[in-house]
Amino acid sequence: MPNRAHDGPPRQRRRSQADPEEQRLARALRAGDRDAVASIEARFGRVLAGFLRDALPDPGGAEDVLQQVLLEIWRRGPDYDPERASLLTWMMTIARSRAIDERRRRRPEPVEPAVVAASAGAGPAEVDRLLERWHLAGLLDRIPAEEAAVLRLRFYEELAQPEIAERIGIPLGTVKTRMVRGLARLRQLIVEEGGSDGHA
Amino acid sequence: MDTRELVAAYLLGELDPAQAAEFDRRLQSDPELRVEVEAMRPLIADLEALPGEAWPDSEAVAPAPAAVTSGGEAAVAREAAIKPRTGRRLWSLRPAFALGALIVALLLGGAAGALLAGGDGSGGEAPAPALTLQPLSSGSAASGEVAMPAPDEMVLTVTDLPPSQQGQYYELWLLDGDEQTVPVASFRVGADGTASLRVPLPADPAAFRYFDVSRQHAAEGTEHSADSVLRGPTAPS
Numbered sequence: 001m002p003n004r005a006h007d008g009p010p011r012q013r014r015r016s017q018a019d020p021e022e023q024r025l026a027r028a029l030r031a032g033d034r035d036a037v038a039s040i041e042a043r044f045g046r047v048l049a050g051f052l053r054d055a056l057p058d059p060g061g062a063e064d065v066l067q068q069v070l071l072e073i074w075r076r077g078p079d080y081d082p083e084r085a086s087l088l089t090w091m092m093t094i095a096r097s098r099a100i101d102e103r104r105r106r107r108p109e110p111v112e113p114a115v116v117a118a119s120a121g122a123g124p125a126e127v128d129r130l131l132e133r134w135h136l137a138g139l140l141d142r143i144p145a146e147e148a149a150v151l152r153l154r155f156y157e158e159l160a161q162p163e164i165a166e167r168i169g170i171p172l173g174t175v176k177t178r179m180v181r182g183l184a185r186l187r188q189l190i191v192e193e194g195g196s197d198g199h200a
Numbered sequence: 201m202d203t204r205e206l207v208a209a210y211l212l213g214e215l216d217p218a219q220a221a222e223f224d225r226r227l228q229s230d231p232e233l234r235v236e237v238e239a240m241r242p243l244i245a246d247l248e249a250l251p252g253e254a255w256p257d258s259e260a261v262a263p264a265p266a267a268v269t270s271g272g273e274a275a276v277a278r279e280a281a282i283k284p285r286t287g288r289r290l291w292s293l294r295p296a297f298a299l300g301a302l303i304v305a306l307l308l309g310g311a312a313g314a315l316l317a318g319g320d321g322s323g324g325e326a327p328a329p330a331l332t333l334q335p336l337s338s339g340s341a342a343s344g345e346v347a348m349p350a351p352d353e354m355v356l357t358v359t360d361l362p363p364s365q366q367g368q369y370y371e372l373w374l375l376d377g378d379e380q381t382v383p384v385a386s387f388r389v390g391a392d393g394t395a396s397l398r399v400p401l402p403a404d405p406a407a408f409r410y411f412d413v414s415r416q417h418a419a420e421g422t423e424h425s426a427d428s429v430l431r432g433p434t435a436p437s
Contacts, residue, residue: 050253136246137254145256152255155247176214183212184204186247187240 019142022087029077029087037074044088044138048095051134055099055127065102069095088138089193096131100124139189147182150175207236211244213375217410217431221336224428228337333358333411333432342393344430346411349398354405356385357396358413361429364388367418370395371425374408374434381424382408386416405434 021043028036048069052062072094080090140148153164161179165172201209209215210223227234333344344358356372364370372384385399405411413430416422 046253046256050251133246133250134254136243137250140254141256148256151247155244156250156252156255176209176212179212180201180205180208180214183208183240183243184202187204187208187243190243 019086023082026080026082026087029074029080032078034074036077037070040073040091041070043141044091047088047134047138047141048091050137051092051095051130052099054130054134055096056102061102065095065098069098072098086193088135092131092135092138096127099127103127135193136186136190139186139193142189143182143185147178147185150178151182151186154179203233203236204240207233207240211237211240211426213381217334217336220428220431221338224336225338329436331411331432331434331436333413333430336428336431340429342430344411344413344432346432348401348405353398353400354384355396355398356387356411356413358389358394358430360393361389361395361413362415363391363393369416369418370429371414371416372397372399373412373414373424374403374405375410375412375431376408381412383422384411408434410434 025036025039025043028039045066049062049066052065052069053059056062056065069091073091076094080087084090085093140151149168150164153159153167154161159167161175162172165175168175206215206223210220215223227237331346333346335342341360342358343360344356347355347357349355358370361370369386369388371386374382374384382403384402385397387395387397389395410431411434412428414425415427415429416425
């Protein structure tokens with residue numbers, strides 16, 4: 001994968017593509033709604049937890065940091081400005097900061113050798129690369145489910161297009177259309193999120 | 201198709217040869233289009249690198265009712281039988297790269313003419329008519345010809361291709377126009393711009409739409425470079 005890691009958090013830019021669920025969550029956060037955190041976790045927990053699991057060497061520590069991140073999201077929610085960044089980008093930036101803090105703070109502990117090996121070389125640049133990856137994972141939630149499903153079958157399960165057509169039960173032409181549109185839509189989202197040369 | 205869809209279709213190998221050639225021509229003269237292509241490439245690479253848990257669950261991947269899919273089963277079964285099943289990636293089906301590298305040693309030079317004219321000399325059935333590969337760049341005089349003297353082997357002859365530079369080689373592929381690229385052989389082109397090679401076929405060409413010749417750079421890995429120079433159908437039109 002090309003190395004497009006950058007030194008700072010995702011660039012922030014006004015997003016133009018509305019996401020009704022994100023807008024609803026953003027309103028709830030700004031209003032200090034206590035239920036907002038549960039909704040945030042339901043919608044973004046997969047992405048936030050996945051990023052933290054990859055960025056931090058200790059799964060237990062990653063779970064602790066996730067709770068810190070969710071708490072900070074709720075605490076800072078009233079200050080969130082949707083004109084500056086999407087909710088996803090804003091939360092990923094918080095997660096990045098807490099991950100880096102955790103890495104700096106962590107004292108040597110008697111952990112399994114495999115855990116040490118897994119964490120070796122994961123510096124800030126690696127954290128940013130992981131952030132890009134999981135940000136992309138978050139964007140997959142914004143494209144139509146049928147397009148995300150086709151992309152998943154193509155890129156993760158590595159099925160050929162005829163196999164995808166058979167699996168889902170749609171014409172081959174529809175598979176192609178969904179794949180092309182899904183990719184184009186993801187690219188558009190990346191641009192809107194502030195990543196002109198890659199991810200936000 | 202808007203530009204982004206067009207770029208996605210190009211990178212996914214969804215364009216037919218004429219569309220791909222037109223797109224390549226546009227790439228030569230449209231810097232913004234080149235930027236868009238290069239911007240979308242890493243997206244595809246990143247999608248390929250996403251772990252399973254990064255993908256949203258979706259009900260859309262539920263198996264289809266049998267009645268819906270029965271019509272395509274034969275084709276799917278045939279495709280599954282001939283396609284490599286491991287490491288399959290966009291532009292990167294390289295399970296037979298080692299075979300391709302080995303086949304470089306089989307370059308035959310001027311012997312190809314005799315092969316094209318007389319098959320393998322066994323005196324059996326007449327070989328299938330030779331297939332023509334056309335240049336994908338309008339300014340290129342290159343041409344290619346594919347003959348299949350036996351069901352499981354082929355002879356490729358190319359002329360007027362730019363000589364291979366240091367660290368550069370050409371690769372012959374089978375391409376189905378949907379997504380599959382199967383490497384057939386690697387070869388270099390000498391100062392006279394020609395090369396001929398006789399190689400075993402790693403798969404049945406009938407299951408693919410095109411023979412494709414790409415210019416590759418050794419330092420950039422073994423994936424298809426997307427720099428195709430010749431392409432033609434796998435069967436007479």
